[in-house]
Amino acid sequence: MLGDELEVSIRTVYRDIAHLTGQRIPISGEAGVGYVLGTGYDMPPLALLPTELEAIVLGAQWVAAHGDTTLSRAALDVLSKVSAIVPKPMQSFISDPSTHAQPSLEALQDTADAASLRAAIRVGVKLRLCYRDQQGELTERIIWPVVLGYSDITRMLIAWCELRQGFRHFRTDRIHAVEILAEQIGEPRHRLLQRWKAARVSELAKFKNEAG
Template sequence: MIAEALRSTDRLFQIIQILRRSSRPVTARALAEELEVSIRTIYRDIAHLIGQRVPISGEAGVGYVLGTGYDMPPLALLPAELEAIVLGAQWVAAHGEKELSRAALDVLAKVAAVVPPALQPFISVPSTATKLPLDASQDKDDRTNLRAAIRAGTKLHLHYRDQQGEVTERTVWPVVLGYSDTTCMLIAWCELRQDFRHFRTDRIQAVEILDKKIGEPRTRLLQRWKAQRTSELAKITSEAG
C-alpha cells in the first residue's frame, strides 16, 4: 500500500502538494483516501504542519486550504514525482520537434543538477520508459511555427491535404497541439466550417502565420472545444450502451 511506502515526512509533503493543487477546500477524508491512511493520521499530520507554521486553514468536516503566501522549495520532489518528470521528458524528447526535444533534455539536466544524490538514480537509470515513435515524421519543423502562433494568438493559413488526398486552403484559429504516439493534431477553429476541426500536422502542406489576431480568447476557445468533446464522447458512450 502507498501508506507503507511513504515515510511520515514524505506524507507531509504530499498533503501540502494536494492542498496546493486544489482550488477548493480538501476534506480530511479525501486526503486519507488519496494517501491511503486513516483520517486520524491526517488530523495528526495537519496539526503537525500547522505547528510548523505552514499556513493551513480549515477544520474537520469542512476541509483544508493552503494559504496563498506559502511555497515549498520547488524541487522537494518525491520519487514518484521525479519518475513522472523523467517519463514525461523522455516522451517529449522522443516525439517533439527539435526545440521541444532539446528543451526536454535540458529540463532533465537542470533537475539532475539540483536533486540530492539519493534521487540521482531515478534520472540516470530510470524505472520508466516510453515507446519510441513508429515513424520519423516530416512535419516537426512546422510544429514550431504552430506553437508560436498558438502562444501569440494569431491566425494561420493552411494548405491541408485531407484523407482523400485533396488539398484545400483554410484560415484557422489555433487552439492547441495534441500529441499521440504516432500523430500530432492541430486543434483549431476553422473559419470555413465555422466549427472546431482537427488537422493532422503531417498533412499540412504549407503554413503561414498571419498578422491577424484570432477572434476569441484562446482560453475560451479551449473551454468550448473541451465542452464539445465531452458532449461528443458522452453521445458515443450513450449510443454504444
C-alpha cells in the same frame, strides 16, 4: 487578470489564494481588487517524491522520443536541470529510472514547422492553411489554433475553422503549407480551449450513448 494569465476560472483563482493564505503564505489583497505577495518571501526549495521524479523522467523520455526537434531538446534540458537540483540519494531516479518510454519507430514527416505552430498558439494569431483532406483534395482554411497535440504516430493541430464554423483536427502531415497571419484570433484562447473541451465531452457522451 490572473485567471486569464493562468487560463483558469476566477473561482479557481480565489480557491487557490485561500489555500495559500491558509498555509501562511504572505498574500495581501481582496477579491475583485487584486493580490500582492509579501516582500522578501521566497518559495521553498524544490522537493520531489520518487514517484514524482519517475513521472517527470517518463514524460521527458516520451517527449524526447516523439516531439519535434525543439521539444526533444527541451525535454533533455529539463532532465539536466532537475538532476542538478535534486539531492544525491535521488539522482538514481533520473540516471537509472525504473520507467522507460518506447522510442518512436519512425520520424514524423511534417511540412509545417511545429515550433512555429506553437508560437502562433501562444501569441493568439490566425493561420492560413493549405490542407490536404482525406480524399486528397487541397483546401484553404483560415483557422484559430488552440492546441498542438502529439501522439506516437501523428501530430494534430486542433483549431476553430472559419470555413466550417466549428472545431476541426488537422493532421500536420497533411498540411501542405501554412502562413502565420498578423490578425488576432476572434476570442481569448483559454475560452476556445474550454469550448473545445466541452465539445469533446459532448461528442464522447454521444458516442457512448449510440454505442450503448
